[in-house]
Amino acid sequence: MLRQSIENLGNRTIQVVWRIGFATRFFLATLLHSGTAFRRFGLTIREMYFSGVLSLIIILVSGLFVGMVLALQGYETLQTYGSEEALGILVALSLVRELGPVVAALLFASRAGSAITAEIGLMKATEQLSAMEMMAVDPIARVVAPRFWAGVISMPLLAALFSAMGIFGGYLVGVQLIGVDEGAFWSQMQSAVDFEQDILNGVIKSVVFGVAITAIALFEGYDAPPTAEGVSGATTRTVVTSSLAVLALDFVLTAFMFRGIS
Amino acid sequence: MNKTILDLWVGLFVITGIAALLFLALKVGSMSAVNTSNSYEVVARFDNIGGLKPRAPVKSAGVVVGRVADISFDNESFEAAVTLRLDKRYAFPKDTSAAIMTSGLLGEQYIGLEAGGDSQVLKDQDRITLTQSAVVLENLIGQFIYGKAQEGAPQ
Numbered sequence: 471m472l473r474q475s476i477e478n479l480g481n482r483t484i485q486v487v488w489r490i491g492f493a494t495r496f497f498l499a500t501l502l503h504s505g506t507a508f509r510r511f512g513l514t515i516r517e518m519y520f521s522g523v524l525s526l527i528i529i530l531v532s533g534l535f536v537g538m539v540l541a542l543q544g545y546e547t548l549q550t551y552g553s554e555e556a557l558g559i560l561v562a563l564s565l566v567r568e569l570g571p572v573v574a575a576l577l578f579a580s581r582a583g584s585a586i587t588a589e590i591g592l593m594k595a596t597e598q599l600s601a602m603e604m605m606a607v608d609p610i611a612r613v614v615a616p617r618f619w620a621g622v623i624s625m626p627l628l629a630a631l632f633s634a635m636g637i638f639g640g641y642l643v644g645v646q647l648i649g650v651d652e653g654a655f656w657s658q659m660q661s662a663v664d665f666e667q668d669i670l671n672g673v674i675k676s677v678v679f680g681v682a683i684t685a686i687a688l689f690e691g692y693d694a695p696p697t698a699e700g701v702s703g704a705t706t707r708t709v710v711t712s713s714l715a716v717l718a719l720d721f722v723l724t725a726f727m728f729r730g731i732s
Numbered sequence: 733m734n735k736t737i738l739d740l741w742v743g744l745f746v747i748t749g750i751a752a753l754l755f756l757a758l759k760v761g762s763m764s765a766v767n768t769s770n771s772y773e774v775v776a777r778f779d780n781i782g783g784l785k786p787r788a789p790v791k792s793a794g795v796v797v798g799r800v801a802d803i804s805f806d807n808e809s810f811e812a813a814v815t816l817r818l819d820k821r822y823a824f825p826k827d828t829s830a831a832i833m834t835s836g837l838l839g840e841q842y843i844g845l846e847a848g849g850d851s852q853v854l855k856d857q858d859r860i861t862l863t864q865s866a867v868v869l870e871n872l873i874g875q876f877i878y879g880k881a882q883e884g885a886p887q
Contacts, residue, residue, distance in 0.1 A: 512739075519738045523745045562760050627749025634752035637760055656759070663761035664787075673753070 493689045496610075500618050500688065503611035513616040514623075521582035521617070521684075522624030526631070528577055533632035536569060537561060537639025544640075545648055554650050558659035561640035566663060566672045567728070570633030572720050575679035578625060579712040583687035586617055587708040590691025591701035599692075614692065618684050625680025626673050633672065671727045678723060679716050686712040770820040772856040773801060776830040776843070777811040782866025784832055784841045790816050792845040797822045800843065816843065816860075825850035829862035841866060 507514050544560040590613065593599050599609040637659075644650045663669065687708045694704035781803065790798040798818035806813045818824070827848030834841050845860075854860070 630752040665761045
């Protein structure tokens with residue numbers, strides 16, 4: 471009994487280490503075989519359509535609502551200090567620094583990451599990947615790398631759109647609905663938000679999130695057991711793991727980027 | 733490779749994404765007002781800088797003319813050495829004075845430059861000698877109480 475459970479524990483540990491090693495090798499192979507993704511850029515563009523363009527609706531609508539809620543909530547709090555004009559700063563800084571990259575990444579993980587895993591998992595289950603190998607086509611170069619670069623390119627664009635849409639939503643609620651002074655809203659925002667410190671750091675964050683999400687999604691798909699259960703489990707794992715990875719990475723990146731300020 | 737309708741959508745996506753970034757850069761944020769290439773640095777020493785932070789604005793007559801580049805402690809004179817990065821477009825006389833001020837009652841602190849009358853102008857790595865430290869609330873209250881006590885003392 472005891473011996474059995476210890477054996478199980480050891481077995482599971484070895485499996486985890488094995489998987490991490492395989493994931494690292496897979497990630498490096500994807501980077502090494504990225505040549506095709508750029509030489510035949512049509513492949514990457516096709517994937518950008520599926521993971522980027524089709525995510526636009528959810529990103530834009532969520533961004534609008536997040537911005538509107540931020541403005542409502544921020545106004546309630548700022549009102550008690552008589553500084554409603556700072557609403558622009560609150561909305562812009564929280565969106566550009568945190569909410570834009572993080573929420574867009576979480577949405578991207580559940581919208582595009584899960585789709586990537588399911589697609590690659592099914593390709594493996596129906597032996598399309600093996601068929602490619604038989605025809606001397608490297609599935610990593612032909613299938614995996616274009617999806618990876620499409621995700622990495624799409625993610626910062628989606629995050630920027632999310633932030634812009636959120637600020638527009640904040641403007642709608644704050645200025646048009648509640649009646650904060652429009653000049654103060656924009657000018658205070660401009661004086662507080664710095665291009666390098668805030669906007670560029672937000673873009674860097676979203677690029678890192680893009681790499682993490684697509685790498686996890688691709689690996690889970692590639693590693694999925696070739697059964698219906700296996701693919702569904704891999705899809706769930708993609709969403710859970712990449713969401714956790716985004717939040718953990720966000721903490722690390724924020725600690726690095728904003729240590730010196732305020 | 734043929735052009736497809738897909739390319740059109742992806743092109744639109746990329747363009748709107750870049751437009752959003754531009755919107756963020758131009759409308760929401762301000763490019764760091766002073767970049768290193770067309771600026772010069774001067775050093776000002778203060779007895780007390782209060783809550784001044786790097787990147788705080790440097791204003792003259794209310795206009796932002798530069799930013800605080802660096803703050804360090806001089807262990808020889810026991811003063812704070814504040815490096816100001818000023819825009820090259822603005823030249824100040826050598827006897828310009830610097831004071832640490834607060835915008836509003838609880839606002840952020842900034843450095844106010846008051847131009848002097850010297851005919852020579854400040855150059856890179858020059859020193860501003862006339863400085864006025866930040867007003868520390870505790871000192872102010874201390875002085876007030878001291879003054880009151882003096883008033884009430886029997887002659």
